[in-house]
Amino acid sequence: MQIEIAQPLDMHLHLRDGDMCRLVASLSAADFSGAVVMPNLVPPVVSVAEMEAYRSRILAAAGVGADVFTPLMTLFFKNQTAAELEAARANPNFFALKLYPAGATTNSDGGVVDFKSAEKTFRAMEELGIPLLVHGETHGFVMDRESEFLATYRRLATMFPRLKICMEHITTAAALALLGEFENLFATVTLHHLLITLDDVAGGMLRPHLFCKPIAKRPEDRDALAAAALAGNPKLMFGSDSAPHPLDKKECCGCAAGVFTAPLALPALAEFFAKNDALENLQNFVGGNARRIYGIKSAKKSVILEDVTSAVPEFYAGFGQRVVPMFAGEKISWRVRERVCA
Amino acid sequence: MQIEIAQPLDMHLHLRDGDMCRLVASLSAADFSGAVVMPNLVPPVVSVAEMEAYRSRILAAAGVGADVFTPLMTLFFKNQTAAELEAARANPNFFALKLYPAGATTNSDGGVVDFKSAEKTFRAMEELGIPLLVHGETHGFVMDRESEFLATYRRLATMFPRLKICMEHITTAAALALLGEFENLFATVTLHHLLITLDDVAGGMLRPHLFCKPIAKRPEDRDALAAAALAGNPKLMFGSDSAPHPLDKKECCGCAAGVFTAPLALPALAEFFAKNDALENLQNFVGGNARRIYGIKSAKKSVILEDVTSAVPEFYAGFGQRVVPMFAGEKISWRVRERVCA
Numbered sequence: 001m002q003i004e005i006a007q008p009l010d011m012h013l014h015l016r017d018g019d020m021c022r023l024v025a026s027l028s029a030a031d032f033s034g035a036v037v038m039p040n041l042v043p044p045v046v047s048v049a050e051m052e053a054y055r056s057r058i059l060a061a062a063g064v065g066a067d068v069f070t071p072l073m074t075l076f077f078k079n080q081t082a083a084e085l086e087a088a089r090a091n092p093n094f095f096a097l098k099l100y101p102a103g104a105t106t107n108s109d110g111g112v113v114d115f116k117s118a119e120k121t122f123r124a125m126e127e128l129g130i131p132l133l134v135h136g137e138t139h140g141f142v143m144d145r146e147s148e149f150l151a152t153y154r155r156l157a158t159m160f161p162r163l164k165i166c167m168e169h170i171t172t173a174a175a176l177a178l179l180g181e182f183e184n185l186f187a188t189v190t191l192h193h194l195l196i197t198l199d200d201v202a203g204g205m206l207r208p209h210l211f212c213k214p215i216a217k218r219p220e221d222r223d224a225l226a227a228a229a230l231a232g233n234p235k236l237m238f239g240s241d242s243a244p245h246p247l248d249k250k251e252c253c254g255c256a257a258g259v260f261t262a263p264l265a266l267p268a269l270a271e272f273f274a275k276n277d278a279l280e281n282l283q284n285f286v287g288g289n290a291r292r293i294y295g296i297k298s299a300k301k302s303v304i305l306e307d308v309t310s311a312v313p314e315f316y317a318g319f320g321q322r323v324v325p326m327f328a329g330e331k332i333s334w335r336v337r338e339r340v341c342a
Numbered sequence: 343m344q345i346e347i348a349q350p351l352d353m354h355l356h357l358r359d360g361d362m363c364r365l366v367a368s369l370s371a372a373d374f375s376g377a378v379v380m381p382n383l384v385p386p387v388v389s390v391a392e393m394e395a396y397r398s399r400i401l402a403a404a405g406v407g408a409d410v411f412t413p414l415m416t417l418f419f420k421n422q423t424a425a426e427l428e429a430a431r432a433n434p435n436f437f438a439l440k441l442y443p444a445g446a447t448t449n450s451d452g453g454v455v456d457f458k459s460a461e462k463t464f465r466a467m468e469e470l471g472i473p474l475l476v477h478g479e480t481h482g483f484v485m486d487r488e489s490e491f492l493a494t495y496r497r498l499a500t501m502f503p504r505l506k507i508c509m510e511h512i513t514t515a516a517a518l519a520l521l522g523e524f525e526n527l528f529a530t531v532t533l534h535h536l537l538i539t540l541d542d543v544a545g546g547m548l549r550p551h552l553f554c555k556p557i558a559k560r561p562e563d564r565d566a567l568a569a570a571a572l573a574g575n576p577k578l579m580f581g582s583d584s585a586p587h588p589l590d591k592k593e594c595c596g597c598a599a600g601v602f603t604a605p606l607a608l609p610a611l612a613e614f615f616a617k618n619d620a621l622e623n624l625q626n627f628v629g630g631n632a633r634r635i636y637g638i639k640s641a642k643k644s645v646i647l648e649d650v651t652s653a654v655p656e657f658y659a660g661f662g663q664r665v666v667p668m669f670a671g672e673k674i675s676w677r678v679r680e681r682v683c684a
Contacts, residue, residue, distance in 0.1 A: 014664065046466055141539065141540070141541055141545070141560060141561055142540055142541050142545040143485070143560070173612060197482055198481065198483070198485065199484050200543065200544070201544070202484055202553065202557055203483070203484040205596035205597055205598060205599070206548070206553040206594075206596070206597040206598075206599070207595065207596055207597075208548050208550070208595065208597070209500075209595060211544060211548040214542055218483060218485070221484055250595075251593055251594050252593050252594055253549065253550065253551060253592075253593055253666065254546075254547035254548070254549055255547055255548040255549075255550070256548075257547070257548070303464050324595065328595075333381055
């Protein structure tokens with residue numbers, strides 16, 4: 001069996017910087033026509049000039065042009081002024097602002113503390129048609145952080161009805177239910193949150209390579225997300241949240257949060273959708289919905305997947321970096337057969 | 343400030359075997375007058391002869407006699423016959439049977455699959471006055487395993503009203519509530535479950551040295567357990583569940599479950615009880631309740647604790663082993679001042 005995916009998009013990706021970027025950028029660039037690149041570097045990407053420079057480093061690291069892989073660049077939300085937002089919007093490589101509550105995840109210390117003070121920026125974004133991508137977690141108990149944040153989504157969606165708000169990497173049935181309530185709410189979901197629960201992280205041995213933020217939740221949450229993705233929910237977009245960390249930051253006494261999935265995401269998604277007789281909905285999940293929602297233009301690339309088994313490496317290494325992917329050393333029953341650039 | 347604890351007992355302890363036992367046995371033997379030793383070696387301790395041999399290895403490893411540290415030996419629950427139980431009870435070093443549902447935790451593969459088939463053994467234990475210690479978890483979702491098992495405790499407590507059943511290492515408010523419902527139900531609780539929640543394990547960085555089974559639960563669970571211990575609940579006993587694993591089994595891609603607390607348990611408990619103005623209840627929690635409930639005889643040792651800061655080592659090493667304790671590299675505001683053997 002084969003399936004052709006036109007212009008696959010990863011709507012939530014961490015490419016890091018320096019040698020790690022050199023290792024991982026080409027892996028995403030191979031399979032995807034574009035990706036929304038997260039700005040949580042150290043320091044975060046806040047100005048258009050920094051964003052442009054980061055985009056150049058990404059393309060150099062990937063070794064391709066934007067006609068092969070289109071980085072959809074984001075800026076770190078910092079209560080930007082209307083003038084700053086207008087300048088960003090004038091740049092064709094700018095896609096959206098990414099909001100982190102301060103301290104919610106990796107490199108988010110400079111994030112938002114007080115949502116009230118951010119309202120002017122939200123209003124200006126609404127006027128300018130700039131999407132707001134949100135890491136929606138409170139600082140509460142780890143299993144409750146996303147559901148506790150839903151009230152904030154609800155308030156924002158109500159106050160700014162024309163602002164496109166994307167609940168990034170949702171993990172709960174409750175977030176999915178909220179998605180249906182507001183026209184201006186959208187969501188991304190990762191590969192791993194479609195497949196795993198807290199049981200996979202901590203139910204048997206503790207598996208640091210499956211530890212991520214938001215943490216994997218309950219079986220009923222995972223099942224609700226999977227059902228929505230497989231059913232072709234038009235507001236749900238694939239965003240891998242692929243987040244490489246060096247091996248010594250994962251297998252240690254205080255391990256960093258993030259699952260590295262970018263290089264195997266398309267085959268694993270094809271396997272998952274095929275197994276559930278939902279292959280016809282894969283195209284919209286990995287690109288179609290995002291293009292319709294945001295009007296995204298990305299590289300004219302098609303990827304042909306086939307149901308031939310492929311092996312996932314134990315790790316990806318290079319440039320002095322070593323990263324362990326999800327399914328390390330395991331097999332996936334699909335693979336990428338061909339990548340065609342127009 | 344000082345407090346003297348007469349005959350402190352650790353009612354749930356893993357001493358392992360071989361070199362690991364050589365490293366850790368003396369640490370428990372220093373501070374405690376006795377400890378209930380878990381039988382989940384590989385293979386598990388099932389016969390009285392194996393139990394006696396294991397006890398000798400423990401005392402040799404600790405380098406003391408039973409008049410200084412009394413190992414309260416357990417056998418692995420295996421549907422023992424009445425004759426086997428009588429033989430065990432005739433041995434003065436035998437204390438109880440420890441029941442593991444098959445596969446519930448470290449080295450428990452040979453545990454109970456079918457509780458119905460175990461009823462004859464329960465009945466004989468009830469007749470003979472042998473306590474039943476239970477690892478009470480189902481194979482369900484990791485956060486629900488203990489609460490799902492409570493129905494089994496309820497059934498056993500009802501069917502065998504004279505059988506002393508100890509819910510080992512309870513972690514939930516629900517288990518605590520059940521404790522109050524049945525006269526023949528008792529419980530141990532660990533140091534770490536009085537102090538931590540899943541947030542400490544996976545809410546920030548992932549901390550494998552705080553990963554244990556049963557997994558740490560929600561704040562309201564931890565708070566309920568702490569309140570009961572501090573208030574002097576007469577059916578609640580300290581059992582450290584101190585479970586040393588070699589460093590390379592904790593900081594790796596699939597880390598083993600267990601927190602190593604034995605050498606710092608008494609100072610940490612004193613700190614915790616002192617901070618909560620409950621020092622007067624510490625004696626019963628770390629020995630008094632267990633002696634009253636089971637009629638335990640242990641070494642005539644007193645430990646004097648004082649509110650002087652002590653440092654917890656980064657690790658304990660020796661005999662080719664290296665184990666990281668809870669609070670590694672941190673400070674505890676109490677310490678053991680003196681150990682007095684009568």
